[in-house]
Amino acid sequence: MSATIAHGHEGAHGDAHAHSGSFLTTYVFSRDHKVIGIQFLISTLLWFVVGGLLALAVRWQLAWPWADMPIVGRMLFSAEGGQISPEFYTMLFTMHASVMIFFVIIPILAGAFGNFLIPLMIGAEDMAFPTLNMLSYWAMWPAFILMTASFFVEGGAASAGWTAYTPLASVHQAAPASGTGQTLWLLGLIFVGISSMMGSVNYMTTIIQMRAPGMTMFRLPLTIWAMFITAVLQAFALPVLTAALFMQVLDRVLGTGFFVPEGLMINNETAGAGGGQPLLWQHLFWFYSHPAVYIMILPAMGMVSDMIATFARKPIFGYKPMVYAIAGIAGLGFIVWGHHMFMSGMNPYLGMTFMLATMMIALPSAIKVFNWLGTIWGGKIELTTPMLFSLAFVSMFIIGGLSGIFMAATPVDLFIHDTYFIVGHIHYVLFGSSAFAIFGGIYYWYPKMFGRMMNETLGKIHFLLSFIFFNGTFFTMHILGAGGFPRRLADPYHYEAFKHMQPMNQFMTICALGMGAAQIIFAINFFGSLFFGKRVGRNPWRANSLEWQAPSPPGHGNFDFQPVVYRGPYEFNSPEVDEDYYPQTQPPPEKGGQEKQKEGEQH
C-alpha cells in the first residue's frame, strides 16, 4: 500500500511534463485525472445498462409472474422454459441493487465526476497521486468481473439481497447461491472498497494541499466541498464494511463463526459450530451503508448547487449554511444506521435513539432544499437541460426525503418496513435524485470533457421521458407499500390480498420499459455528440468556477495559465462588473491587472 502511495507521489511529479505517450498510456493506463474520470464515466454508464436490464427483468416478473420472457427468456433460461425461477428472481434484484449502487452511482459520482472535477475546480494540474488514481479505476474491473462471473458459477449469483444479511448469506446450505456466488460477490465488493479507499485518500490530499493561490476553503465550489466530505465519509465508514466483508468471507470459507449462531439447523443439517451473532453483520453493514447513501447523494447535491446557481444567474443562497449542512449530514449520518434495523430484533431502546438521530438528519437536508429554492428566487432562470435535471433533482429529493420521515418514525416503520414503500424511497433518492443529478452533470460538464455540446433537443426529450416514466414507475410504490405489499417477493400474487395490485404493477413495468427506452436517446446523444456536437469555447455556460477558465477540453496540466482566485464561485450578476458572470480568476476591477488576466486566457 504505502509503496504505491509513495510511487504515485513521485510519479505526479515526473508525469506533469510528459506530453506525449503511447496510445496505451494516453487512453488506457492513463494517469491523467481527466482521462481516468472519463474512463470511469463510460464504464459506469455501461454498468448502468447492466443494472437497468436486471431491473427490467425484475419488473417483468412482478408484472407477469412466471410468464415467458419474450426473446431473452428463451435464450437465457431455456431450462426453466423461458421463465424466471424464484431463485433467479432473488439473484436479479440482488445483483440489480449491487450493480446500481456499487458500480453505478458511487463510482460515477466519486470516480467520474470527482476525478474530472476536483483538480479542475481547485486549480490543480492533476491529482496528488496520479498512479494511485489510475489504480483506483483499474480495481473496479476485477470487482465487476468477479461480480458478473458469479452469474455463471454453480448455484448462480449472490441472492441474499444487496444487504447480504447473515446467516442467509453466510451459510452454504441456506440458499443455492450461497455457494460460490456469494463469495465472489463479497470479493467483488472488497475490490470496490479498495478502489474507493484509494480514491478517498487521494481526493482528501488533493483538496487539502493543492488548491490554487487564493482558493480558500470557503471559496471552493460546493461540488468540491461535497466531494471532500464524501471522501471523509468513505475513509471512516468503508474500512468497517471491508472488515465485515472479510469476516463474512472467512465465515464462508474457513468456518469461523462471526455471524452464525450455534445450533443452526438448515435442511436438517447443522451449519458449523457457530457461536456468533447474526445481527452483528447488520450493525457493521449499515455502519457503512447508511453513510454510503449519503456518499451517493452529497456529490449530487454539490453538483446541483453549482448548476442551479449557474442557470439562475445568481449567487448560491446561503453558501456557508450549505457547507455546514453537508458536514451535518455527514456527521449525523454516522449515528443513524440503526434505522434500518428497527424490526431486526435490535434493542428497542436503541431503536428510539436511532429514531431521534434519524429525525434530526432531515434538518440539514431541509436547509439544503430551502437554500436551493432561495437561489432560484429572484434569479433569471434558464431552463437548459442540466437545469431541468437539477430542478427535477430538487423536486424528487423532496419526495424521497419526506418518505424517509415515515420510515424514521419507528411505529410507522413497523408497518412499512420491507414493503414497497421502502423501494419507492430508494428509487426517489437514488434514481430521482442522484441519477438525475448525474444526468444533469453530464449535460453540464460534457462540453468541458469533450469540447463539444450535447444536443439540447435530444437532451430535453430524454429529460421529459425520464421524468414522466420515472414518476410513473416509482410513485405508486408508496401506496403499494402503504397497502403492505412486501418487497423481494418473486410472486407477490401468491397472496390473495395482493392480487388486485397486479394491474398497477403492470403499469409500473410499462413505465420502466419506457424509462429504459428513454436512456437509449441519452446513449445516442452522448455518443453522437462526440462526433457531431457543436464545438465550444472555454465557458459555454458563462459560469464562474475555475474549470470554465481552462480550455475545453483541458490539455495536460489543465490550465494554460497560473490560476489565481479572487472570490467565491457563485458571483453571478455581481454589481462589480457589467457581465452577468464574474469568473473566480478575474481580478477585481479596482486593483487593475485585468490585462494580465486577459493575456492568460488567450494562451
Place this chain on the structure above:
Amino acid sequence: MPVEFGPDEFKTNERRTIVTRFWIFLFLLVPILGVGVFLWAPYAGVYLPQDVSTHGHKIDHLFTFILLLTGAVFIATEVVLVVFMWRYDRERNQDPVKFTHGSHNLEMVWTIIPAATLLFIAIYQMNAWAEVKIDRPDIPPTLKVTARQFEWRLQYPGPDGVLDTRDDIHTVNDLHIPVNEQILIHLESDDVLHSFFLPNLRIKQDAVPGSTIPVWFRATEIGAFDLVCAELCGWGHYKMKGRLTIESREDFENWLEQKRQEQEAVQ
C-alpha cells in the same frame, strides 16, 4: 478556432416561451398527481389494510399524521418551486437579479421550524413504539412461533399450560388466536432471518436464529388474515405464507382440542 456557444442560443422567441410554460406545467404535475394518487389509493384498495388490533389505530394515526404533515411540506415546497420557475423565468422576469448571498434570519427560521416539527414527531410517536416493542405484558407465552425455510411452525402449550413439554400442540402455517385477549408470542428461527408480519395487526418482527424475541398484541375482530414473511429468507421467501385465524375463545379452544386429538391419533 472553437466557436463560443452558450445560453445565448436560447434567447427570447415565441417558441421558447411556450416550451418554458410546458416545463413549468410538468413540474406542477408532480404535486397535483402526487396528492391525487394518495387520494385515489383508498378507493383502489391499495392503502392501509383493515386494522384489527388495539394498537394499530395509533400506527395508522401516526401514518396519517405524518402523511398530512409531509404532504403539506411537499405541496408547499413543490408549489414554491413552480412559482419561482414561473416568476423568475429569464423571459418573464424584467427585474434585475437579486444579488444576495443569503439571509441569516431566514436560515434560522427554516432550521428551527423543521427542527421543532421533527422533534415533535419524534416525541409524539414514542408511546406507540413503547406499546408495541417495549412494554412487554407480564404473562406466560400464548404460543411459540418458529420460522424455518419456508414455513411457520406454531407450538401451543398443551393441557398443562406450559410450553416445551411433551403435550404441546404443533401446527404448521395455521395460526389461531383468541379475540380480545392479550397474546404473547415467543418468536424463534431455526435457520435464517425471517420476519413475522401480520399486516392487519400492524405487527412486524424479524425472527433471529439463536434468540427468542417476544411479540405481543391484542386482536379485536374475528376473521381470517394473512401471515406474511417479510424478510428475505431464500428462494422460497415468496411462498412462506401462513394463515391467521382470529376467533372467539370457545372456537379457539375447540380448535386446539381438535388439533390435540389429531396429534394423539397420529402418535
Place this chain on the structure above:
Amino acid sequence: MATAGHAHSDSFQYQPALPIPNGKLCMWLFLSTEIMFFAALIGTYIVIRFGAPVWPFSHEVHLSEPIGAFNTFVLICSSVSVVLALEASRANRAGAAKGWIATTLALGVLFLGVKAYEYNAKFGHGIYPALPRSRMYEKPDLYFASAVRQRIQALRAEINAKGAENLTEQDQQRLQLLDEIAADPALGPDPTRASLTALALRIMPLGTAPGEEESHHAGLNDEHPWLKLPIVVPGGNMWASTYFTLTGFHALHVLGGLVVFALLLFMRLDAGKANFIENIGLYWHFVDIVWIFLFPLLYLF
C-alpha cells in the same frame, strides 16, 4: 512547504493547508482508515468475547503469554530501528540507514516466524475454525462422544489395515490404549454428563486461570500425540475465529511492511529518501500500535 511550489517557475503554485508533504498527509489519512478497519475487528472481538457464555483459558488453546510478550518486544525493537533508520537517512548516512532498515526487516521476519510457530502449535492440536467442525467441541455432549468413538475406530482400522501378522510392538500397545479408552464409561451405552466431562478432561485437562497453580497431569492427546482425539474447549470456536482473524490481519499488515522494507534494501537511502522512510515508518509504528492493543486483548484478557 509552499516554498517548494515557488521553486519551479514552470510548475503550478498551490496553497496547501497543512505544512507537510502530500505523501505524509496521505499516509496519515490512510492510517485513519486503517484505524477504523482494526476498530471494527477489535469491536467485534470485544462484543463476542464478552457476550460469550464461556471463553477458553489461554492454556486450553495453547496460547503462550511469554511468546506473545516476546513478540511484543520484537515489534518494539523494530519500531526503534525504523526510527533510527529515519534519523540516519535524514543525516544523509545512507549506509547506516540501510543497516537499520535491514534490522527492521529481520525483526519483522522474526515476528512472523514466531507467529507461524504459534499458529502451528494450535493447528497441531486441532485448534482452528473449520467447516463443518474442527476437532474442537464446545461441550462434552453426545456429538463429542461419537466423534471420539469415530476417531478411535479410524485409528484402529488404520493399524489393523497392516494385517495382524505385521503388527509391531508399538502397534500392539496402541491398540491396547485404544481399547482402554474405548472402555471409558462415556463411550459406553449410557454416558452421563459427568462421565462425558471426565472423558473430555482426560483427553485434555482444563486450563488454569491466571495465578493458579499449573495443572500437573497432561492429557491423552499430549501424552500420545498420534491420538489426535477430539477435544472439548468451551467457547473454542469463537476464540479461534477471533484469534486467527485479528492476528492474521495484523500479520498481513506486517508482511506488507516487510515487502516495502525489502524493496528499500535495493535503494540508496540518503536524505532524498528520508520522506519515504518517514512514511513507511509511520505505517510500521501503526502496525506496532495495533499489536500493542492486540497483545493484552488476545493473550492476557
Place this chain on the structure above:
Amino acid sequence: MSANASGETVVDPHAAEHGIGKYIAVFVALIVLTGASFFTYSSLWPFHDEPAVGRLFMMAVSCTKATLVMLFFMHLKWEANWKYVLTVPPAIMAIFIMLALVPDIGLRYRIASPKRRAFMAEPLDVASVEAGSHAADNGDQQHETGGEH
C-alpha cells in the same frame, strides 16, 4: 509540487531535539510497560478475583504505550496543530464504533433461545466429575446433554 518530491527540504529542524537517547528512553519505557501488563498475569497480581481491574489496567497501559509511540516514534510531539485534525477524529470514531456495538450485540446472549442454549458452550462441570457417578443423572438429562437431533 510539494517539498518531499523535489527532495529539497531534508534538513530536520528538530534533529537535535530528539536524539537517539530519547528513542532509547522511550524504548525502555515501552518494555517496562509491557512488563507491567504482563504482570497482571502473574501470581503476584492482587486482583485475580476482579478481572475488570486487570483489564482496565492493561488497556490503560496499552493506551500509554500507543501514546508514547505516537508522540515520539511518529514524531507527533514535534508536529504542528494539524496532528489533532488527523488523529482525534479517527480515535473518536474508532472508540465510537466499538462502544456502539455493546448495547445490542454485547448483551445479546441474554435473549438466547432455549435451542441455542442447548448448543451453547458452557464451562466444564468439574464438580460433577469429582462427585463421581452418584451425581443425579438420568435418561432425560442425557437427552439434553446430547442435543435433540
